[in-house]
Amino acid sequence: MSDTVPDPAPRATPVAADLEIKDAQLIFSAVWTDLRERHDGALPFPTEFIWLGGAPGAGKGTNTAFIARARDISAPPIVISSLLTTPQAVAIKNAGQMVGDREVITLLLEELLDPQYRDGVIVDGFPRTEVQVEFLKLFYHELLALDPDGGGPSDRRVRKPMFRIALLFVTEEVSVQRQLKRGREIREHNRQVRESGIGVPLEERATDLDLELCRKRYKVFKDTTFDTLQSLRQIFHFHFIDAEGDLPEVQQNILREFAYQSSLELSPEVFALIQDIPVATQLARHARQELVRRLEQYERESPDLFRSVVRFIGSKLMPIVHAHAMSGHAQINSEEALLDGPTALRMMIDVFAERGFHVTVDVHLLDVPERINPETWDIVCRTKKVFRIEIRYPPSDIRRGH
Template sequence: MTNPSSDSAGAPAQPVSPPHVDLEVKDAQIIFNRVWAKLEDEFGRENLRFPKELILLGGAPGAGKGTNTPFIMKVRSLTCEPIVVSALLDSPEAKRIKDAGGMVGDREVVEIVFRKLLEPQYADGAILDGFPRTRVQVECLKLLYDRMIELRREFYDTPLRRYFRQPVIHIMVLFVDERESVARQLRRGRIVAEHNEEVRRSGVGELMEERATDQSEEAARHRYRVFKEKTYHALQSLREIFHFHFINAQGPLEEVQENIIKELQYQSSLELDPQTFDQLRRLPLASEIIVHARQELVRRLDDYEFQKSELFHRVLDFIEARIMPIVKRHAISGRAQINSEDPLLNDPEALAMLIDIFSERGYHAVVDLHRIEIPEQVDLKTGRISCRMKKVFRIMVSFLGSEIRRGA
């Protein structure tokens, strides 16, 4: 009779799986250098042309990233679809890594994201949703910015300079508190469930994704805490380096979008090359010259009356007699053009008075001088034509016209 114990003792021992070893190098500098060297070797240094503007978009679950992304694109005049990292990780490249038994770690994420950013369609700018999410990715982003600045300096005095512009990186976080986040996630779950139930019942429409975290309060809270502990802190660590925009997304959509507009207003000092900005700053901003425009207008009009009353009254008489009858006939359109050869308008000060008078009365006036040569004499021997110069002042007056129709 065979002894089972002796058989088992004589059988070869089953191999024991070694404990899993995470072979990914966690040193951000090493990861970045490997990815950069690979890209430089593949594309060439002169072709490492990253976007001029990057908006790194993060948000608490339910904060409205998906809802507000198209609006952010419109505010910043971006036309390319946002780069969603979670979608990139479902790309064929990422799937090849997973199919080969690998894990999509920081090195793979950094390389996939950097490759995507090099696509020509993102040259002017891109919204990057879901990056960085770890400390390693944060450090790699800092190193990328340093390299972008380095490339800019390297190619600044070459014909390739236009491809290496001053980079601008925005960190934008849409934030809601935990209570609001959980409520929005669960509400979204109910809406999706009702929609899918109707689709299954009627056979009309398309099923929507049902997220497990939208079905359970506990799961929704866990998702929010993961955001706070990982993504939020990763983005917060960049606020001292890049332009950080904290958007309160608790309120209604209109209020949230108003906050976004305020945060992303154009700022030339941040976006232009410093040399370009230094040249432009000699001219005042429109917002600066209008600050005291009303007070300055009042002062000038009073000066006209008390110091140059004779000319001032002549200009008023001219407007009343020659211009206003025509303006009144254009009350519906709100736009009138008057041509005049009156010698009064040859005086630059009279023109200034005319414009100020219309401004005070609520109109917008623009005066354009046209010089027309009028033939007067022909020399029959030489064929030379003598002309006199005719000066025609075209006065454009615009204002808010009348609405002839109200309603249907």
């Protein structure tokens, strides 16, 4: 990738910027009020948002599904251009103009309330304007006040909604080459469909067939979308993804950017509580969402028990785990009374899982002789409960020479 980064577009004058902010506030206030009225205040929005932008030819369509898998998001992406199918929006687009921000925002908020997006959503093509950037800030602050179950304002301590800004970037040269290549491939595909009568023709876009139009499209991206997304770098989690290499290389870049990070996924309270537990190299991502929900629930509903379990892990179990670091396998017998209950055991297993360990626990009841009954000479026993804890984790890579 070239070291050249597009120059930011000239910023609006202070007066124009102030007007844009006021416009965004007015639009958002009206749309938000209408939305609450239509849904009786119940607004179950997603818990994780990935706002995806990219240069023409950067591979958004190719890589969106891969990003979703990396974040364990099962719902399809929301593509802003696909939402704009109203007669008014189609007429505006056919005239070569942009659809108004209010219409875009209204359609987007309604779509985001679909239950399929509850655990996470990728929004492709938003924000693109200064008004949409201001909307995003206002939307985030409103989400902070919503009950996590979709009700009214909440006074409970809950996990904050996660906003991620993702930008797939390529230089102008690569962008133009890919746009023209796509145009040639679509034209060839359509020729074969016409000649054979087999298959479905694809849309031929003028911007994929003309060199100057390709350059103009990239310039629009550089002067609007790029600068718009960059302005959010200091506010939300920002992922600048180099998309110039081949597909495997780009997807490795995506994996590095979206790797699970405790400090982002968990609330500050929970992260501060468990951050001293060492992180193993792998985490079972398929269970990530359920695991995060359970940990947050423990801290909210049983904070004292949760803290006791974490202290027990750190003081009693981790020294033994460290001693077996070379093998990656520790077996521990414990009679800890704290574990005498399914909730504490579940907490212990989940905390270890969050740190990348695999733990199993077997409970054994043993009869321990205490005394002899002098009248019957029977041995009187008490029952002792022993927890056999098996902890597995990646072993040390260090090997002794032969």
